[in-house]
Amino acid sequence: DVKVTQSSRYLVKRTGEKVFLECVQDMDHENMFWYRQDPGLGLRLIYFSYDVKMKEKGDIPEGYSVSREKKERFSLILESASTNQTSMxxxxxxxxNQPQHFGDGTRLSIL
Amino acid sequence: DQQVKQNSPSLSVQEGRISILNCDYTNSMFDYFLWYKKYPAEGPTFLISISSIKDKNEDGRFTVFLNKSAKHLSLHIVPSQPGDSAVYFCAAPLSSGTYKYIFGTGTRLKVLA
Structure with a gap:
């Protein structure tokens, strides 16, 4: 069974901080994704990666960057956190042939 | 341009009755469609999918119907249970052969006991 683990369930940070969100999968998948979910807006793709060190921008990449140094780990970085990045x-x-498998999410609050 | 649309943000249904969640799409080239269920503070979990060459797929209490001429799909839950209360997202691969999905905005289902 696929397991996608996100390092934090809840996180509170301050504006201007650099924030790292970590994600690890145990199925040797090449493709990994970062989304944010906001009420009324559904799931919006921030970045995705189709291989180690390979990445592509999604629909809302502004203010974010990513890192994929190892196949199992995909990190999302908020370069300078702002309150409008408060989200799930x-x-x-x-x-x-499996569908996308999600982690439990990180609820991030930027104060 | 939103290619996958869920026009009903919320739905309330009595326990034991049928829940019908709707999804419209604009791109007739989608190969298949998926439904995900999401509880608060958890990630979405895959529920059921349907290939574009079929018009119905059933899995227990969950059935998805696809009407290609209307570019419309619906998820039926019968009978609805309080544990089905969640947000439901429909999704489709952005293009053939890609792993990128486009998601609808979701419908919050509340099943009343």
Missing amino acids: YLCASIGG
């Missing part, structure tokens, strides 16, 4: 962040991975 979801990591997912996919491989083979």
Whole structure:
């Protein structure tokens, strides 16, 4: 069974801080994704990665960057956190004929 | 341009009755569609999918119907249970062969005991 683990369930940070959200999957999937979920807006893709060190911007990449140094780990970085980045962040991975499998999410609050 | 739309943000249904969640799409090239269920403070979990060559797929209490001419799909839950209360997202791969999905905005289902 696929397991996608996000390092924190809840996180509180201050504006201007650099924030790291970590995601690890245990299924050797090549493709990994970062989304944010906001009420009324659904899941919006921030970045995705299709291989180690490979990344592509999603629909809302502004203010974010990512890192994929190892296949199993995909990190989302908020360069300088702002209050409009308060959200639920979801990591997912996919491989083979399976659907995208999500982690439990990180509820991030920027004060 | 939102290619996958869920026009009902919320739905309330009595326990034991049928829940019908709707999703419209604009791109007739989508290969298949998926439904995900999401509880608060948890990640979405895959529920059921349907290939574009089918018009119905059933899994226990959950059935998805696809009407290609209307570019419309619906998820039926029968009978509805209080544990089905969650946000439901429909999704489709952005293009053939890609792993990127486009998601609808979600419908919050509340099943009343």
